[in-house]
Amino acid sequence: MQQTIDTARVATGFELESLSWRERHQSTIRMWRLYARTLSRNTSAMLGVGLVLVFFLAAVLGPWFVPYPEDITGAVNLDIKLQPPSVEHWFGTDEVGRDVFSRVVIGTQLTLKIALIIVGVATLIGVPLGIIAGYVGGVVQEVIMRVTDVFLGVPGLILAIAIVGALGPGIVNAMLALSLVWWPGYVRLVQAKTLSLKNENFVEAARSLGAGPLRIVFVHILPNCTSPIIVKASMDMGMAILGAAALGFLGLGAQPPEPEWGAMISNARKYMPDWWWYSFFPGMAIFITVLGFNLLGDGLRDVLDPSHRE
């Protein structure tokens, strides 16, 4: 949107400042309305929005509404250990009598933090590298893309395990490892997009009007890369949650007293089959959260990328 307004002003000498905010941003407002309408008509996307919203609310408000906040880490109530789900303990209790429901709800915080950091670091590394590769081209592109290819040429989880192996197990190292294997996807996405945008007419026009490379990148290329990045980031939130939970389960990520879903399941595994609820509910939490982000990402793609609209 921005680039059309820019060139229009130069071409016509039209004074945009004389118009009200609403008038100046009319096209943007219309665009957002269209997005909202398309999204709200998509049932599965709305389910995704709902699930993600519940997840965020649980992460933010969790500490205020969980029934047994003292069970999050240290509490021990051996006389009520491994109780089945009941009115007092919706998801039952674990091997030292902690309320599984409270721990699953509080687990959303850690999960959200981990996923945001992984996806955030991956975008911060991947997007600039992708733009540089696509815009500069030549040897720089060759080097960046070959390194990206190598990273993408190894299954992500096994590479993450190798990195955790070198750094030592723990939640911080697990996040670091997953971030380090996650960025190449963004490089490939953004590089391809930059390559195609670079030769578009509006970029050509901006360049011929004397816009420098930085202005072209930040004003004309980056804003047009945002929709695919947002779609990928939304999908990746779900995948990052799965990855972090997997490392937690393998004993390489978050360590036991932490209320992390994967680590909880790893612990609960010893208590199958008689005490099934202990491993069942944290797994359901992972499943539902990931499902939410996937549905949301799917819906966003339909909205932001018209070629995918059904």
Next chain:
Amino acid sequence: MTRFLAKRGILIGVMLLGLLTLTFFISHVAPGDPAHLRAGPDATPEMVEVIRVKYGLDKPLMTQFYVYLKGMLVGDWGESIHSSRKVWDELVIYFPNTAELVIFSILIAIVLGVPIGVLAAVNQNTAIDHFLRVLSISGVALPMFWLGLMLQLFFALKHPLFPLNGQLHVLLDPPDPITHLILVDSLLRGQWSLFINAAQHMVLPALTLSVPGMASIIRVNRAEMLETLNKDYIVNARAQGLSAFRIIGMYALRNAMLATMAMIGLRFGWMLGGTVMVETVFDWPGVGLYAVNGAINNDFAPIIGSTIVLGFFFMLTNLVIDIIYGVLDPRVRTQI
């Protein structure tokens, strides 16, 4: 075509060199002391120094890289601290088990995924289609390790239909190796009871590993089928009065399979990574479990060895898909 193959060949060579460089960086340049890493957590400072000299870790980085590459190429992949055996020798034992698991998982994913995708496309926007869509979206969101545990809970512990874990009953010996794949070998040697036992052990892990792949195959196949079913030549075939079975099976599915093939290849490679979780849950003696045990025991050489093996076969899979694509679709050949 020769040019295309040559280019692909060079590319995989470059990728392999890249993989070795990457693993070199992880094992030699990672923060912390690489000699300490190799010596294990219980080593005394003297032992660390011995290891440092033994592995040449006191030499300049370029020399180390040269030594590392040479070692990798002649099969000297270091030693496991845990078992004091050569990593290469252990990987030779574990890899066929992983290969067997992945092959059966992808077969399950294809055999179930392709027909289900067709079923969904043929019944577009009906209750069947919606139900299958929910199923396939859920399949990608399921944490595989948890799915494995739940299958164990239900089909091995509550209702003992299948064995809980492992590859064979503890009292049974694997057949004399021909291909090193237990199911294939027991069949070739005519050992039926062994074959049945191994097959029973295969069901739950292979099913677990196949679920996310199956879900993606259903989605892609459905979308491609819908696209081809709307093409003019299909409408024409219908107008000519060809049977639905013939139209779907012969004309539509064949064209839809091109994109589905790409997804199958992608998912096959991805399953190599997934074995890490499935093998841990089902105690399956493969490369994934070997890597995880290495990471837990601070045993570094096995992790690097497993990463290289799984990475190598992942790259090989991608190469094979590329070549199949090039054979099936001549446009791809000229593009690159």
